[in-house]
Amino acid sequence: MADQDLAALRAELASLREENAMLREKLAAALDGTGVCLWQGEPPSGRLTVFNLQDFDAGDMAPDFSVWLAKLHPDDHATTLESYYGHLAGERPFYEAEYRTLRPDGAVTWLWDRGRVVERDENGQPLRILGAHIDITRRKAYEAQLARLAHHDALTGLPNRRPMLERLRRETEARPADTAGVLALAMLDIDHFKTFNDRFGHDVGDRVLAGVGQHLAAQLAEGELCCRWGGEEFLLLLHGASADEAALRVERIRASFAALGQALALPVPVGASVGVAAHRAGETFMQTIRRADHALLAAKQGGRDRVCRG
């Protein structure tokens, strides 16, 4: 090759390298701050290349598919790999998954990952897959917090109506008529609760509600549930050998309020009225709730501080 041609090729190579470096700079600038991390997988060899680390530690990034696989949270294996292999096999237009990776220190990082095959061999086998992932750990934590808030009462920390109704639906639907034992519902209402607010202020009223909530939750056996039904009303889902036994337990819970005022350092004692009803075969759980509610009304009308059965 003539010297002139060689010089021209060298000049062209230098210019291409410069252009390449500029493109890399532009890409890095565009990706900066987005949290997007670009990767390339080579299925035949299992090689995995990460082009930009973003905030990730180089040690956290897998150089090989098997290393990435070993870090994948066991609970996310199935869905992630189904999407990945489904795409490699041409069954899905792209691979996409939200999954957790386990870091060596045990910390969990949530990633949203998406990629697609960019090169296949003459037999259609994937040679290269290009993709990007982004750290969504904070978003996941926020979502979990929102889900918790949606299902819990902020003041008492107890579940709210939603999980209680869902649980009742599941338990009553799945309950065969010959099931041993009963499912009992106890609707409990704090007596003269308004007085706490009116005489001592809403802060004290709130303290009463939080204290009663904690006290009730502590009375539950495994598998039972207590929710803040609304205002100063609580609904308890209890399991018992019989309706009589369940009613006796509810009576004990009510009686335990005698020591609660002092335990919570309240200025006056706190009492409660309760209506209890055992679920009957063929009855909807809303019908049981209504019977417990009517029994509560009877307890109030009967002079409060007592349990009535519906």
Ligand SMILES: Nc1nc2c(ncn2[C@@H]2O[C@H](COP(=O)(O)OP(=O)(O)OP(=O)(O)O)[C@@H](O)[C@H]2O)c(=O)[nH]1
């Ligand atoms: N501090 C506080 N008060 C609440 C909260 N939710 C409801 N309340 C108050 O609870 C009071 C309930 O009053 P009532 O329905 O008259 O009940 P009560 O005074 O317990 O009377 P009886 O049930 O008939 O014994 C109302 O004054 C509501 O404003 C809350 O989250 N915090």
